[in-house]
Every structure is written in structure tokens, then in C-alpha cells.
Amino acid sequence: MTAKISAGQSILETVKTVVYALLIAGVFRTLFFQPFWIPSGSMKETLLIGDFLFVNKMAYGYSYASCPSLRIASVGIDVDAKDICGFLDGENTRILGSEPERGDVVVFRHPVQGADFIKRVVGLPGDKLQMKDGLLFINEEPVGREDAGNFEELMARQGPQGSHPRCENAPVGQGGSCLKSRQIETLPGGSKHVVLNITNQGVDHTGVYQVPAGHYFFMGDNRDNSNDSRxxxxxxxxxxxxxxxxxxxxDRIIFSSAGRSMLFFWTWRSDRYFKAVE
Known part of the structure; x- marks a missing residue:
């Protein structure tokens, strides 16, 4: 009887330990840092497919979007942030909130889809933005732009989605050199970052966007391969x-995997450990 009680107590203690660990991890992820793995090339070269980073959730304070969503389609789990923290939704406010700065790279919740996106803040509340021949204008002034050679990568399947990169020098065969024009863009306030160009397309020529109060305008650094505020x-x-x-x-990349999974440690990029996001 004693052995059975001890075994039962052991199982109960194990379950309690797992539950406590999950609660602690949930609190840590909600309040402090959320892991994020870059799935697409919309922020190249600043962020590459397979970059793994932690998002600083203390930077702008907290809202309903700070609560994590848990989606595992294979086992039917679909818990949305609104299911947990929906009581905070609706006022467009934040607890202990602070404003992002122009040029910050931010993870945000898509206003309709609810998915997590990562882009760069280029427009603040009240700004007027427009794309003219691929050049960004903010409040009727063009941003600074300097040519900086080419961004080069291998024409091969990338990341778990296995997508191929788009190339300015297309068509490029498998294993060939895929090139994109590279420029250094300077935003008002002095923030500098790399942007890439692939082709001339519709989002290079737009009307004027007037950013409403309490909202922000985001763009990907890989300008012709980004689904963003344009x-x-x-x-x-x-x-x-x-x-x-x-x-x-x-703020900072922890490590980066060039393979189909971040678990394939032999594909990790040694030059991206703890690299600052600029």
C-alpha cells in the first residue's frame, strides 16, 4: 500500500511541476520576452528566414495582444490572445504604455487576421506617407537613400516553407546567385537601415497615406516582397x-538557422549569434 501511495504521490508531484513550469513560462512570455522565429523574407537583409529572436514586450507596455496565442492545428488547439485577454480589447490603449520610435522593428498582431507580423515602423500617428518611383516620402519629404551594392543569396529553397527567393537578376537557376539592389535608407530622426529592391511594381507608386491617431504605418525592408501597410x-x-x-x-537575434528547422544545429549561421537588430 505504501509503495502505491508513494507512486501516486510521485506522479502527482510530476504533474504539479509541469503545470507550474507552464504557468511560469506563460507569465514570462506574456510580461517579458516572446520567442519569434522569422518565417519569411519580408525583412531581408535585416532579418533572414530562420532567425530566432526574443521580442521585448516591456518596450511598449501591455495590451490584450501581449497575451500569447496557442495554435497547434494537428491536435486541434486554437487559443487566441483575445480568448485570454479580450477584456483589455477595444480602447486602443496600453498598460504602462510607451510609444514606438520611427525605425523600430516591431512584432504586432495583424488587425484582421490575428497573426503575428514583424515589420519596421516608418509612419507615426498624423504622418503622411507616399511611395514615388520606389522612394518613400514622409510628410512630403523624401527619405535619404544611398546605394550600397547588392544583396546576394543562393537560389535555393529556404526555411520550413521551402520558398525560393525573388531575384532582381531573374531568371536564376537552382544554385545560382540571386541578387537584389541594396540601399541604405535614413528616416527622419536619423534611423538608418538596409532596404532591398527587386523590381518595379504597384506598391512603388502609391497615393498618400494619412496615418490616423493611435495607429502606425509599417513596411518590410525587402520592399518588393513584403505584405505591409501599403x-x-x-x-x-x-x-x-x-x-x-x-x-x-x-532588439537582438539569438541565433539563426539556414536549414528547414531551427533544430538542425549544423545549419546555424555563426555570424548571427546575438546580432543586434538595426
């Missing part, structure tokens, strides 16, 4: 992002 939500784009939808700021 496309309205009605057309499947991001549109203007409410303040409460911000999740946190991307």
Missing part, C-alpha cells in the same frame, strides 16, 4: 496598425 486590409494587406496591436520590439 496594402489595405480589404485587399489582404496590413493597413494601419492600432497601438494596442503592438506586441513588442525586436
Amino acid at each position: 496594402m489595405p486590409q480589404t485587399a489582404g494587406g496590413v493597413g494601419f496598425v492600432p497601438y494596442e496591436n503592438l506586441i513588442g520590439r525586436a
Whole structure:
């Protein structure tokens, strides 16, 4: 009898330990840092497919979007942030909130789809933005732009999705050198970052976007391969992002995998350990 009781107590203690560990991890992820793995090439070269980073959730304070979503389709789990923290939704405010700065790289919740996106803040509330021949204008002034050679990568399947990169020098055969024009962009306030160009397309020529109060305008650094605020939500784009939808700021890459899984340690990129996100 004693052995059976001891075995039962052991199982109970194990279950309690797992539950406590999950609760602690949930609190840590909600309040401090959320892991994020880059799934697409919309932020190249700043962020590459397979970069793994922690998002600083203390940077802008907390809203309903700070609560984690848990989606595991294979076992039917679909718990949305609104299911947990929906009581905080609706006022476009934040607890202990602070404003993002122009040039910050931010993870945010898509206003319609609810998925997590990562882009760069280029437009603040009240700004007027426009793309003219591929050049960004903010409040009727062109941003600074300097040529900086080419961004080069291998034409091969990338990441778990196995997608091929788009190339300015297309067509490029498998294993060939895929090139994109590279420029250094300087935003008002002095923030500098790399942007890439692939081709001339519709989002290089737009009307004027007036950013509403309490909202932000986001763009990907890989300008011709980014679904961002240049496309309205009605057309499947991001549109203007409410303040409460911000999740946190991307500050530093922890490690990066060039393979199909971040578990394939032999594909990790040695030059990206603890690399600052600029």
C-alpha cells in the first residue's frame, strides 16, 4: 500500500511541476520576452528566414495582444490572445504604455487576421506617407537613400516553407546567385537601415497615406516582397496598425538557422549569434 501511495504521490508531484513550469513560462512570455522565429523574407537583409529572436514586450507596455496565442492545428488547439485577454480589447490603449520610435522593428498582431507580423515602423500617428518611383516620402519629404551594392543569396529553397527567393537578376537557376539592389535608407530622426529592391511594381507608386491617431504605418525592408501597410486590409494587406496591436520590439537575434528547422544545429549561421537588430 505504501509503495502505491508513494507512486501516486510521485506522479502527482510530476504533474504539479509541469503545470507550474507552464504557468511560469506563460507569465514570462506574456510580461517579458516572446520567442519569434522569422518565417519569411519580408525583412531581408535585416532579418533572414530562420532567425530566432526574443521580442521585448516591456518596450511598449501591455495590451490584450501581449497575451500569447496557442495554435497547434494537428491536435486541434486554437487559443487566441483575445480568448485570454479580450477584456483589455477595444480602447486602443496600453498598460504602462510607451510609444514606438520611427525605425523600430516591431512584432504586432495583424488587425484582421490575428497573426503575428514583424515589420519596421516608418509612419507615426498624423504622418503622411507616399511611395514615388520606389522612394518613400514622409510628410512630403523624401527619405535619404544611398546605394550600397547588392544583396546576394543562393537560389535555393529556404526555411520550413521551402520558398525560393525573388531575384532582381531573374531568371536564376537552382544554385545560382540571386541578387537584389541594396540601399541604405535614413528616416527622419536619423534611423538608418538596409532596404532591398527587386523590381518595379504597384506598391512603388502609391497615393498618400494619412496615418490616423493611435495607429502606425509599417513596411518590410525587402520592399518588393513584403505584405505591409501599403496594402489595405480589404485587399489582404496590413493597413494601419492600432497601438494596442503592438506586441513588442525586436532588439537582438539569438541565433539563426539556414536549414528547414531551427533544430538542425549544423545549419546555424555563426555570424548571427546575438546580432543586434538595426
